[in-house]
Amino acid sequence: AQSVTQLGSHVSVSEGALVLLRCNYSSSVPPYLFWYVQYPNQGLQLLLKYTSAATLVKGINGFEAEFKKSETSFHLTKPSAHMSDAAEYFCAVSDPAWGGYQKVTFGTGTKLQVIP
Amino acid sequence: EAGVAQSPRYKIIEKRQSVAFWCNPISGHATLYWYQQILGQGPKLLIQFQNNGVVDDSQLPKDRFSAERLKGVDSTLKIQPAKLEDSAVYLCASLPGLAGEGSYNEQFFGPGTRLTVL
Numbered sequence: 603a604q605s606v607t608q609l610g611s612h613v614s615v616s617e618g619a620l621v622l623l624r625c626n627y628s629s630s631v632p633p634y635l636f637w638y639v640q641y642p643n644q645g646l647q648l649l650l651k652y653t654s655a656a657t658l659v660k661g662i663n664g665f666e667a668e669f670k671k672s673e674t675s676f677h678l679t680k681p682s683a684h685m686s687d688a689a690e691y692f693c694a695v696s697d698p699a700w701g702g703y704q705k706v707t708f709g710t711g712t713k714l715q716v717i718p
Numbered sequence: 719e720a721g722v723a724q725s726p727r728y729k730i731i732e733k734r735q736s737v738a739f740w741c742n743p744i745s746g747h748a749t750l751y752w753y754q755q756i757l758g759q760g761p762k763l764l765i766q767f768q769n770n771g772v773v774d775d776s777q778l779p780k781d782r783f784s785a786e787r788l789k790g791v792d793s794t795l796k797i798q799p800a801k802l803e804d805s806a807v808y809l810c811a812s813l814p815g816l817a818g819e820g821s822y823n824e825q826f827f828g829p830g831t832r833l834t835v836l
Binding site: 606611634636638643644645646647648651653692694696703704705706707708709710711 | 722749758759760761762763766768773774809811813822823824825827828829830
């Protein structure tokens with residue numbers, strides 16, 4: 603069974619500061635990993651994904667994440683926070699061995715607050 | 719390209735009443751998902767369709783929830799009767815590609831339907 607743990611349900615950073623959102627996964631096989639962002643009253647939108655190519659993945663809006671197998675982690679970072687980054691972020695894992703169909707398990711989410 | 723459409727956006731009902739949600743995925747997307755997102759939690763998969771067939775409904779409370787995807791395009795999710803704990807946002811998502819291709823594709827989400835059960 604696959605699962606995702608996101609440490610910290612709320613994270614606050616100052617505008618211009620480093621953003622670090624933590625995600626650890628559990629999977630019996632090398633997984634596919636995703637970060638989605640959800641703005642208020644909207645659906646989720648993909649930020650980036652890891653599919654076993656490069657371990658450092660770059661996404662939209664200046665975000666990136668590094669896959670570390672030894673730590674079973676896929677933390678999301680951004681060097682400099684912007685006010686528009688305030689949203690809820692979800693880490694998700696997909697088992698690639700699940701018959702080719704995508705079955706994603708989402709974490710509980712981290713709400714990012716950016717302080718001016 | 720039009721996104722995933724959902725309606726209604728908001729619904730308030732009394733417990734024991736029935737409610738239905740509608741989803742129209744992105745044209746050509748074979749896979750469709752319904753998720754339940756309770757406040758403070760991540761989306762939880764309810765049911766997954768591949769065209770008009772069910773791939774996974776293991777987490778769907780079948781005594782009260784039902785879903786269909788006629789003709790492999792749009793889909794409806796129904797709750798009958800509703801309970802207080804069904805208050806949540808119901809998200810629909812679609813994904814391009816067929817079996818064997820879809821494990822790593824991006825899911826495209828609709829805006830969701832916020833259900834309040836009183």
